[in-house]
Amino acid sequence: MDMFLDAKVGSSVLAGPQNDRGFSAVMQEIQDVSSDEPSVVGGYETLTRSGKKLRSATVVYRDAQGHPFASLCVNSDVSGIEAAQACLAQLLATGAQHENQASEPPDMEYLMTEIIQGAMQQSGTKNGAMNKKAKLEAVRQMQDRGIFIVKGGVEKAAKALGVTRYTIYNYLEEIRQSQTIAKAQTSSRKK
Structure with a gap:
């Protein structure tokens, strides 16, 4: 049958x-x-x-x-x-691209040097001669760009400015105090 x-x-x-x-x-x-x-x-x-x-x-x-x-x-x-597989493949490819980008750390030495040189140029120094006011301004700019949160940043900045790391810490304290005073004056004007 x-x-x-x-x-x-x-x-x-x-x-x-x-x-x-x-x-x-x-x-x-x-x-x-x-x-x-x-x-x-x-x-x-x-x-x-x-x-x-x-x-x-x-x-x-x-x-x-x-x-x-x-x-x-x-x-x-x-x-x-097959549609789900194609979607997952696309997501995995995108993830791999981001992973490759994230796995390559930036050259910190180069970035620190760039930050220091930029700060020194913007603070108005020429021929390497800097007064305290110019050095304070350079340290403020370096701080704004985050160099002092990177290991070795204080030492590298001190060497470039021709001062000790203790001087850099003193400059940072002066900057912090002047910012605190400026904030207090701004808030008292608003009242």
Whole structure:
């Protein structure tokens, strides 16, 4: 008794068996009568009438003599999985780009040198001769750019200005006090 059951996923393609790789593989399995164990032909693609990809697998069941008596084909619509996979690949690629950018630390020596040179130039010094007012202004600019939160920043600034690190700390204290006084004066004017 021959029986055919077709539970459709979408719309099956109306094409001959010559176009179906799964059918060809099943036909080869059918001709092999060396075992009474079911044969599984899996992992092949088929298409719906609309062109949607299906992942297919077919099981060929055999009787005790090894002759096929039934087959079952399962088709799974994988378009949603492929869309999710493409989305994840895009997210992972973006994450990898950010990860590569973050893993390359900036050259801190270069940045500190740039901050110090910029502060010294903006404080109006020429020929390396700086008075205390110019040095205070340079230290304020360096502080504004965050050099003193970096290890070695105080020592590098002191060397560039030709002072000790203790002098840099004294300048920072003077700057802090002048900012506190300026804030107090501003708030008293508002009242």
